Amino acid sequence: MTSQIRLLTILFLLSTGTAASQSSTVHQRMIGSAFLDNASYDMLMRLSDEAGGRWIGSPQNELGLRILMEELEKHGVEARLERFMVPGWVRGEDEVRMIAPSDRVFRAVALGYTDRTPAFEAHLVWANRGYPEDFDTCDAGGRIVLVTQESLQGREALLRSEVIRHAAGAGARAVLFINDKKGGMTLCGMGNFQGDAAAVPAFSITWEEGQRLRRLLDRKVPVQMRITVQSYCTPVESANLVCTLRGERREKIVVGAHFDSWDVGQGSIDNGLGTAILFDVARILHALSPRNQRTIEFVWFNGEEMGLWGARKYVEMHRSDSIHTAINMDMTGSPRGFNAMGNDHLMPLLRQLADGMRGFEMSRGVISHPWTNSDHQPFMLAGIPAITPLGHLDKHMVETYHDFGDTFDLVNKNYLSEAASVVAVLTSELANRADLPYVHRSSAETADWLIRHKLDERLKRQGEWIFD
Numbered sequence: 001m002t003s004q005i006r007l008l009t010i011l012f013l014l015s016t017g018t019a020a021s022q023s024s025t026v027h028q029r030m031i032g033s034a035f036l037d038n039a040s041y042d043m044l045m046r047l048s049d050e051a052g053g054r055w056i057g058s059p060q061n062e063l064g065l066r067i068l069m070e071e072l073e074k075h076g077v078e079a080r081l082e083r084f085m086v087p088g089w090v091r092g093e094d095e096v097r098m099i100a101p102s103d104r105v106f107r108a109v110a111l112g113y114t115d116r117t118p119a120f121e122a123h124l125v126w127a128n129r130g131y132p133e134d135f136d137t138c139d140a141g142g143r144i145v146l147v148t149q150e151s152l153q154g155r156e157a158l159l160r161s162e163v164i165r166h167a168a169g170a171g172a173r174a175v176l177f178i179n180d181k182k183g184g185m186t187l188c189g190m191g192n193f194q195g196d197a198a199a200v201p202a203f204s205i206t207w208e209e210g211q212r213l214r215r216l217l218d219r220k221v222p223v224q225m226r227i228t229v230q231s232y233c234t235p236v237e238s239a240n241l242v243c244t245l246r247g248e249r250r251e252k253i254v255v256g257a258h259f260d261s262w263d264v265g266q267g268s269i270d271n272g273l274g275t276a277i278l279f280d281v282a283r284i285l286h287a288l289s290p291r292n293q294r295t296i297e298f299v300w301f302n303g304e305e306m307g308l309w310g311a312r313k314y315v316e317m318h319r320s321d322s323i324h325t326a327i328n329m330d331m332t333g334s335p336r337g338f339n340a341m342g343n344d345h346l347m348p349l350l351r352q353l354a355d356g357m358r359g360f361e362m363s364r365g366v367i368s369h370p371w372t373n374s375d376h377q378p379f380m381l382a383g384i385p386a387i388t389p390l391g392h393l394d395k396h397m398v399e400t401y402h403d404f405g406d407t408f409d410l411v412n413k414n415y416l417s418e419a420a421s422v423v424a425v426l427t428s429e430l431a432n433r434a435d436l437p438y439v440h441r442s443s444a445e446t447a448d449w450l451i452r453h454k455l456d457e458r459l460k461r462q463g464e465w466i467f468d
């Protein structure tokens with residue numbers, strides 16, 4: 001923190017009690033509207049049922065954008081598409097098949113950026129968790145490698161991109177990751193976040209079929225597999241959906257959520273929830289708080305699942321917009337508090353809001369633990385303060401994460417109203433408080449800040465450390 005920022009923070013701390021804020025009547029109207037109208041629930045039903053899973057660059061994603069724009073228009077909210085190109089990936093008719101000791105087509109999903117490969121056959125070999133030493137003891141050359149995703153106590157689990165790299169380095173032809181969740185589920189994910197074709201094909205397979213393969217290998221029964229990859233990497237065009245509520249000042253509050261989802265389910269939880277809450281917040285603020293000090297921009301980011309592409313493009317395109325604060329909602333549930341994400345200057349306001357909304361179960365209060373790998377990351381890396389509401393989801397809502405079962409049936413109407421209420425109030429306070437300092441970290445300050453919060457290692461492993 002520079003000394004100038006420190007001074008501003010102190011001034012801010014001294015003045016929070018007297019700061020101009022929206023009147024409580026406006027807040028009450030906003031909360032009332034979130035519960036009485038609940039338009040986001042109907043919008044999310046359309047998105048889930050008519051469009052379905054919204055993979056970036058897919059016809060379903062484009063249809064979903066049209067539905068969202070149409071529903072916003074019904075409430076007089078105009079939004080525009082900001083188009084961009086990204087290294088895309090299209091899922092094809094892939095097949096992971098055991099051909100010996102008997103024939104069986106497995107339930108498997110290719111990891112993103114697994115690229116088209118003619119059908120090939122190879123023996124299967126067990127490579128434990130895929131650490132470099134695991135490949136010293138197994139003969140992976142020319143074979144398909146089977147690894148578990150169960151983590152080892154006291155040791156950080158590898159990213160799947162790291163395992164793929166180790167396997168390819170050992171001459172393996174493909175990697176099968178056994179999901180660590182039971183119940184016939186796979187776990188969609190990316191082979192990397194840079195947009196490069198994965199070095200070798202990689203798939204997530206179910207826990208149950210993974211155990212079957214493990215038992216066969218344990219008993220030294222030769223397992224022969226055949227893999228076909230028709231998925232492919234190709235540049236795709238996509239868009240963020242952006243809607244601006246112009247304020248008196250140039251400083252801007254960005255309220256965002258990723259709109260895209262994995263293709264195998266309906267994406268109603270990840271991130272239909274954030275998409276729908278943002279819809280209601282935009283609707284409510286347009287109707288009840290159209291004039292604000294700071295500009296508010298509502299952004300539905302695209303391509304988060306494929307590597308935060310939409311948020312990266314947005315930050316690139318709007319770097320000079322004086323973004324004051326970004327709020328990110330990803331799988332946001334019933335509000336429990338706020339995460340200031342290492343932005344100390346926002347703590348007093350967040351505490352005041354958490355304390356002031358007693359009808360909500362704000363039991364977690366305000367924490368400050370920055371994390372990576374969602375759309376706030378590009379903002380963080382650009383030195384822009386980013387925060388997120390803390391939400392609660394029931395166990396059954398997250399169990400089907402990144403798989404077939406992420407469907408509209410899981411959505412709780414009440415959670416949407418609660419979250420929209422809290423985020424609408426938060427947004428209007430951020431947009432109208434006269435006393436909130438404008439804090440931007442320089443590149444060197446950002447690097448220090450990330451190191452202090454122990455996020456540098458992870459970013460380096462993912463190939464996303466943009467400093468030094």
Ligand SMILES: [Zn+2]
Binds near residue numbers: 258270271304330
């Ligand atoms: Zn998500």
